[in-house]
Amino acid sequence: MADTTTASATASLLADASQHLTEAFKHTQLSPDAITSLQQPKANLAVSIPVRMDDGSLQVFSGYRVHYDNTRGPYKGGVRFHPQVSLDEVQSLAMWMTFKCAVMDLPFGGGKGGITVDPKALSKLELERLSRGYIDAIASFIGIDLDIMAPDVYTNAMVMGWMMDQYSQIKQRQVLGVVTGKPLSLGGSVGRDTATATGAFHVIQTVLPKLGRDPQSTTVAVQGFGNAGSELAALLCRAGYKVVAVSDSKGGIYAAQGLDILSVREYKRSTRKMQAIYCDGSICNMGQARKITNEELLQLDVDVLIPAALENQITAQNVQHIRAKILFEVANGPISFTASQTLVARGVKIFPDILVNAGGVTVSYFEWVQNRTGWYWTIDEVNERLRNRMEKETEHIWEIAQTQGISHRTAAYVHALRRLGTAIDAKGNQDYYRS
């Protein structure tokens, strides 16, 4: 199939993403009905959110919440604030959530939300009004047993706190578990802020020894220096890997001898305005190392490449320039279907998003459990449970790939499909096979 994706735009991200599903299905014994039913979301909600701006004017923003599948439990997934958010993007992200939760054996289905907005252009008060307005608009579509939200690109614990509070005001009672990734003071879980990176770190530590690699002799480039990418770069640096390049939306830096990630993080933090939640400065202005573009970062001759920003960064347009031999997808959907097939055919090992970044939703699950029971865990309990789950599912997927002779991505989908397919079959004819 032709790859119509580019780094900035795509014909249909969902159509591209569902090709992985079709590919994996060939390696399962599931009924075609299960696959047919999993190829589109169950429901899409598109809303308009009017927001009173600080200058008195009124602006209306477009927002979405998608329910992809809830066979295994309530819909679960983050909310993204980004200028490129579209219904198609949110649908794809909701699809990946469905398979991610099944990979991790969490009692959740998949959902996702987003608002088309440049949050960096808004004041903190405007951002709060937008976040609360979004909840007003989608309140009947979410709930502690129905659809649970969390942070994603350009949203954070503060935004989650506002959203939980707004929902609770509507319901006239405190409903902590409708949102995860909240501030600790509002029922958040310790370890959720670092969970995505920590989970990815466990996957990396589990598979690299199997591929004959040790930290000291492994060079790494990380695209995206946000919640997931910056924390992971720091963990890798601390473990002895040579992180030679990192980037954010404005560009990156490269140093052959390795970067001091802690001072890069400190620089990024120091450029944050008082009160603001988004950084104004870019690490590419840091002056510690050579400036590079995001495109150059992806093409570096490194052992390990970690896309940790947005989807469709590696496509038919640039796949021939990718030189890394091992990729860990921390971002959701950073590699198009065709580019992924091309890389695998070249012997490149790709560890997929639905496993690698699943630490975030796993600790979100822990947070939801803690909110429901009112029994809060220590950081050691959270981290130990996260490590056990990440290592266990990584080993499963590695084993499926080895025994079936398939890529690690296909193995991850096969693993998820077995759990989803069993659940779909167990439901009988009620939902899926009504003619």
Ligand SMILES: NC(=O)C1=CN([C@@H]2O[C@H](COP(=O)(O)OP(=O)(O)OC[C@H]3O[C@@H](n4cnc5c(N)ncnc54)[C@H](O)[C@@H]3O)[C@@H](O)[C@H]2O)C=CC1
């Ligand atoms: N935060 C979480 O818990 C989880 C996040 N993810 C995924 O990880 C990825 C990153 O998310 P977060 O770190 O949470 O977001 P974030 O908002 O904390 O950071 C995003 C980072 O990406 C950079 N960026 C934006 N556009 C870029 C571009 N075109 N090129 C290079 N860098 C760019 C930004 O400058 C920022 O450093 C996303 O794909 C998200 O869906 C996946 C699972 C959980």
Ligand SMILES: O=C(O)CCC(=O)C(=O)O
């Ligand atoms: O923590 C969660 O519930 C979901 C995080 C998320 O949006 C993702 O894994 O892509």
